[in-house]
Amino acid sequence: MVPLPDGRGRRYGEPMATGSGVDAALGRCVEATRTLFGAAACSIALVGDDGANLEFVASDGAGADEIVGVTIPVGRGIAGWAAMSGQPIAVRDVQADARFARDVAESTHYVPTAIYAAPMLDSDGEVLGVASVLDPVVDETSDWTLNVLGTIAGLMAQVTLATARTTGPTDQPLSDLGRDVLQLVQRWQAVRPGGSA
Amino acid sequence: MTVTPAWSGAFDRGVLEQVVGLPLEQVRDWAFGGATGAGVKVAVVDSGIDAGHPRVGGIAGGVWFDLDAAAEGGYVEHEGLHEDLVGHGTACAAIIRSLAPEAEIHSVRVLGANLKGRGALLQAGVEWSVAHRMHVANLSLSSKSESMFGPLHEVADQAYFAGTVLVCAANNLPGPTYPSQYASVVSVAARPGDEEMALAYNAHPPVEFGARGIDVDVAWADHGSITATGNSFAAPHVSGMVALMRSKHPWLTPFQVKAVLQAASVNSLAG
Numbered sequence: 001m002v003p004l005p006d007g008r009g010r011r012y013g014e015p016m017a018t019g020s021g022v023d024a025a026l027g028r029c030v031e032a033t034r035t036l037f038g039a040a041a042c043s044i045a046l047v048g049d050d051g052a053n054l055e056f057v058a059s060d061g062a063g064a065d066e067i068v069g070v071t072i073p074v075g076r077g078i079a080g081w082a083a084m085s086g087q088p089i090a091v092r093d094v095q096a097d098a099r100f101a102r103d104v105a106e107s108t109h110y111v112p113t114a115i116y117a118a119p120m121l122d123s124d125g126e127v128l129g130v131a132s133v134l135d136p137v138v139d140e141t142s143d144w145t146l147n148v149l150g151t152i153a154g155l156m157a158q159v160t161l162a163t164a165r166t167t168g169p170t171d172q173p174l175s176d177l178g179r180d181v182l183q184l185v186q187r188w189q190a191v192r193p194g195g196s197a
Numbered sequence: 198m199t200v201t202p203a204w205s206g207a208f209d210r211g212v213l214e215q216v217v218g219l220p221l222e223q224v225r226d227w228a229f230g231g232a233t234g235a236g237v238k239v240a241v242v243d244s245g246i247d248a249g250h251p252r253v254g255g256i257a258g259g260v261w262f263d264l265d266a267a268a269e270g271g272y273v274e275h276e277g278l279h280e281d282l283v284g285h286g287t288a289c290a291a292i293i294r295s296l297a298p299e300a301e302i303h304s305v306r307v308l309g310a311n312l313k314g315r316g317a318l319l320q321a322g323v324e325w326s327v328a329h330r331m332h333v334a335n336l337s338l339s340s341k342s343e344s345m346f347g348p349l350h351e352v353a354d355q356a357y358f359a360g361t362v363l364v365c366a367a368n369n370l371p372g373p374t375y376p377s378q379y380a381s382v383v384s385v386a387a388r389p390g391d392e393e394m395a396l397a398y399n400a401h402p403p404v405e406f407g408a409r410g411i412d413v414d415v416a417w418a419d420h421g422s423i424t425a426t427g428n429s430f431a432a433p434h435v436s437g438m439v440a441l442m443r444s445k446h447p448w449l450t451p452f453q454v455k456a457v458l459q460a461a462s463v464n465s466l467a468g
Contacts, residue, residue, distance in 0.1 A: 051313035075282045075310040084244060084283065084308045085338040086315065087368060090426040092412060121370065125342030127312050150370045
């Protein structure tokens with residue numbers, strides 16, 4: 001059982017929240033990333049065809065079922081800023097941001113304190129979407145959280161592109177990739193001091 | 198909760214690596230002492246600026262760009278004040294205002310409610326800054342697009358020769374981003390600390406300078422504020438310092454500005 005900060009939990013293997021047409025590999029990406037950061041939730045939002053909206057297509061953790069399918073304007077919230085600027089950002093207290101998409105957060109029944117967001121860029125630098133992590137547990141002396149999230153967001157972009165290009169049996173390698181990353185994180189959590197998977 | 202963006206680690210290898218700077222014993226006083234930024238024009242190329250935010254204290258002017266496929270160059274330019282779509286440009290402007298209270302800040306909005314064409318609008322914003330003889334342009338944004346490498350490089354060189362100092366935030370993503378990668382700009386990553394005039398030089402470029410950018414209380418939308426971390430908050434601290442030195446020494450060229458910043462860094466020994 002993976003405990004969530006609010007006391008809830010979900011067993012690995014249960015379905016992750018993903019939108020229609022989204023490969024299970026993206027679901028595994030958000031699950032593995034949430035676990036890696038010890039976060040309350042992790043989500044992926046993709047840029048719509050018109051470039052003006054972000055749609056949450058995969059999520060794991062608190063509010064996952066509610067957030068998937070939600071569409072917000074690009075210029076909204078911390079995720080919107082990461083998409084607009086192409087820069088990862090960490091905000092320690094989003095509740096102090098008057099324009100934080102509070103109604104969206106409240107609709108998921110989980111209002112975070114901290115949000116980390118990084119753009120998902122394709123090989124030509126175009127923004128495909130945003131990876132967001134809510135309330136990660138980080139070591140105060142650590143210097144890796146934004147770096148790691150930025151790197152993972154790039155990998156998520158590659159998975160997204162590969163998913164869009166492939167259908168049917170060829171999806172299997174991506175699903176395997178997500179499974180392997182998840183297993184790696186579980187093993188790491190099991191062996192670290194005080195950790196549990 | 199404290200995390201540091203990429204490149205910050207370059208300034209945190211236990212002990213800052215010492216570098217040799219200009220033979221100026223009192224370089225900080227020479228560069229910044231008594232300066233207010235008066236007479237210096239600073240462009241904030243970003244999401245717009247809320248000129249009414251109390252920590253911004255008004256701006257001198259503004260321009261924004263919209264994509265328009267039918268227009269020459271693919272975009273149209275609008276002169277005048279405008280809102281900040283997110284709050285980030287306001288954050289950058291307030292940091293610059295805090296360091297250089299009398300600088301003339303201009304809002305150059307290149308980020309809009311649509312992600313298409315970001316690179317072209319970024320280029321347009323830098324070109325506007327050069328054409329309007331900005332002394333400093335703060336770029337807390339970047340492009341990873343290979344197709345923008347050439348165009349942005351060209352306009353960065355134009356800025357360098359025209360005397361517009363481009364201060365660019367480094368990115369936290371793998372691989373190069375533009376224009377922060379170019380030698381003609383002042384590239385900045387975040388370092389922890391509360392001292393807004395703190396500065397360190399990285400002996401292992403391309404990112405050359407580190408400034409305050411971790412857990413910074415910054416102005417934001419709707420006259421609010423947030424505590425945020427990112428290289429994009431470190432860059433305006435350096436833009437403010439450049440505004441100060443150019444208000445005292447208007448003749449400084451971009452390469453001289455960079456040399457003075459290096460000499461004023463905490464890990465720089467007087468040569």
